[in-house]
Amino acid sequence: MNSGSLQNPQGDSSATELGRFIPQHYHYQMLLDEARMLGFRTALELVVPVGGRVLELGTGTGVLSFFAARSGAEKVWCVERQPDLAERARQLLAANGVDDRVEVVTGDAFEYLPPEPVDVVVCEMLHSALLRESQVRMLAEFRARYTERFGPQLPVFVPQATLLGIEAIEFDFDFFDYRAPLPLFEDPSNPSNRLKTLGPVTPYKIVDYMNAPVESIAYQGPLGIEIAGQCKALRFVTKNILAIDPDAAQNSEAPGAGSPRGEHGIVEWMNQNLIVPLPEALNVAAGQALSVGFAYQPGDEIEVLLSTLTVASTD
Ligand SMILES: C[S@@+](CC[C@H](N)C(=O)[O-])C[C@H]1O[C@@H](n2cnc3c(N)ncnc32)[C@H](O)[C@@H]1O
Structure with missing residues (x-):
């Protein structure tokens, strides 16, 4: 899903994962997200x-x-744990003429297995930097349950993988003279004019859903600078590889504008970028590298990333 600050019906956002309690009106935002x-x-x-x-x-x-x-x-079997939402899905699927083929199960997807093997599993519990939602743990636990019941042949997963990266940026945190350096989200298809990139995206993790164990996502290393400026924030980039078209992979034709097909027949979708302000701006020069470190578990709150983040100039 896209990012936002939401609370569950109990008003407690910290003790639970965001994706478990998305209110119905927020699903409209997801339906509006064309990419x-x-x-x-x-x-x-x-x-x-x-x-x-x-x-x-x-x-x-x-x-x-x-x-x-x-x-x-x-x-198609589909599982939704919010009963009101599951009921709404049943109504919508019927109104859209596919209820003869789609069965909505009200339940916990951490426990569910279909009655027979499937060809494809689709799961969109994706959040920027793989924070706040259950994607990684959900698919890792599903893989274990599924292979125990049906044997080693896995279905195709959509998405297949998620690539995570960071880059150094300048960012204007001034809002009508009110300076507010807070973490925020940015639509990757509509980059903010408050932002200037200072260097390339440095990849820090590839999560392959066919194989990924649930392990800590951590980085300790350099972050390149290509343009002199003031590094005020880091931009966390989340690119999901939804599928790969084997035919298009052979075809050298460039994908059309607005197409989800990237190079080599890769169908991709990017979560919102997460922009994290630094406690203090760092003056940086072209050719320099910053030293960056952080660690979090998939599904953690953004605060965990913030509490472990260190950024320092190197000579
Ligand atoms: C980001 S939304 C995506 C919804 C839909 N797949 C789509 O793409 O529009 C994630 C959905 O997963 C549901 N969900 C989260 N954790 C779940 C769980 N353990 N069992 C069943 N549903 C869950 C949420 O209630 C929410 O409806």
Whole structure:
């Protein structure tokens, strides 16, 4: 999903993961996110075999299960743990004419297994930097349960992987003369004019959902600077590889504007960038490197990242 500051119905945002308690009106924002919708629809069209079987973990309004059914799936099981949302998904899927093929299960996706093996599993519990939502743990635990029941042959996962990176930036935290250096989110398809990048994106983690164990996400190393300026913040970039088109991978034709297909037939979708202010701006010169360190567990709150973050100039 996209980022935002939300509380669960108990008003307690710290003790729980965001993705578990997304209110219904926020799902509208997810439906409006064209890059997200187009990316998942394209990926499902690519990987769902005609007559195939699909499982969706965390179905929300049911839209990804609808895409799976429209891509030719004969049977889709989808699991949603919020009963009101599961009921809403049932209504919407019926109104959109796919309820004969899509079965909505009200329950905990951490426990659910489909009655038979599936070809594809789709799960969108993605948040910037893989913080705040359950994607990594959800798919790791699913893999273990699934292989124990059905054997070693895994379904195709959508997304297949998530790539995480950081870059040094200048950022104007002045709002009508009110200086407020707070963590914030930025739409990657509509970069803020408050922002100037100072160097390239440095990758710090690749999470491959077919194999990834739930382990700490950590970085301790250099962050390159190519343009002199004042480093005021770090930008955390989250790119999801939703699927890979083997035919397009052979085709050298450049993808069209607005297409979710990147180079080499990769269907991708980026979460909102997370911008984290530094306690103090650092003057940086071209060719210099900063020394950066942080560590967090997938699904942690942003505060965990902030509390471990260190950034220092190197000579
Ligand atoms: C980011 S939303 C995505 C919804 C939908 N798949 C879409 O793409 O529009 C994640 C959904 O997963 C559900 N969810 C989170 N944890 C869950 C769990 N353990 N079991 C079942 N559903 C869960 C949330 O309630 C929410 O509806």
